[in-house]
Amino acid sequence: MTGEPTPAGGRHTEGGHETATAPSPGTAPPRVAGLLLAAGGGRRLGGRPKALLPYRGRPLVEHAADMLREGGCDPVYVVLGAARERVRETARPAGCVLVDNPDWERGMGTSLRTGLAALPRDGADAALVSLVDQPGIGAQVVARVRAAYRSPATLAAAAYEGRRGHPVLLGAAHWEGAARSARQDAGARAYLRAHHRALTLVECADLADPSDIDTPGDLHRLR
Template identity: 50%
Template sequence: MLLAAGSGSRLGTPKALVEFRGERLVDRGVRALHDGGCRPVVVVLGAASVRVRGAVTVHNPRWDSGMGSSLRAGLDAIPETADHVVIALVDQPFVGPRAVRRLVDAAAEGASVAVATYGGARRNPVLIAREHFEEVARLATGDAGARPFLRAHPELVVAVPCDDVADPADIDTPADLSALRARPDLAV
């Protein structure tokens, strides 16, 4: 699932629409999830309505209430046949398929909750098993997303180091976008 519903208020445009290295951030995120082993890929949109190839799009009419409502809308759209979901954010262009694959592999090894870590710090993406969807959705309010669930259940969380394959730097402002555009690609 790619969370891409926000308006990008500090950036001045919805992040889903931002071009980065020849492709929109939303397309880059879909590619990372797909190439990392996620099928289907669900994209939650809100402030911007865009066509996204290779993904199921879900409109969150309450996108302006924060990430929590987008996470709930996305979880509702995950097919019943899916045992897990990898949740990624549209504004992290250097989180690619290799980081996603590590989370998918953690699920294959029995993890019901896995979180990408960078320098030991938990960041995105996050993998959640279906058995936890209801509680994740219940606790997701405002801009918190899955964080309250992860804090409530540290015993479930498997840390998945991704320092060597990804960078969680995100785009919140025009300065962030300029800085990331100037950096060399991580072959994501």
């Protein structure tokens, strides 16, 4: 689910980003669950689990989970993998459901499948999928992408100057297909490509820096 150029046919809205429409009177607000993928072992960081990287005086996973909650996601599920016992002992992502992915070493696709399988089928209309290693993405981005929800068939993603990125909003109708297509480190990339005509891109370059933390040269983004 890494960012990539916008495929032909991806839908943009006037002004470069989605804007929410007011719900009809008597309509219940959508239930959008947050799904934070935080299982990475930081192989290119010398084996430092990304969830435990220090950010503003606390583990990065706490910050990332808080951004989902502050952006309107409820409940929030956090998928753990590398050093998951240490993450459980050290980090305190408040009000979150922690899910273990024993196959995390096989790639992010396994974390996406694990997380989607854990979500309550009768307790959420959509899942907003975010990555733990993008500290520049905050609650405003989460809220803007969440506002793109229209129905369980909604498929949306943040875009940064036209490049698709995270977070990604998967209406419940897409969970099974996205999980089935998830492979290695590609996450839902293949699924989003195959369904690009249904995909709404939500421009967020005015709100965030989507750069991730992959190598020692990226650690400056945590300061």
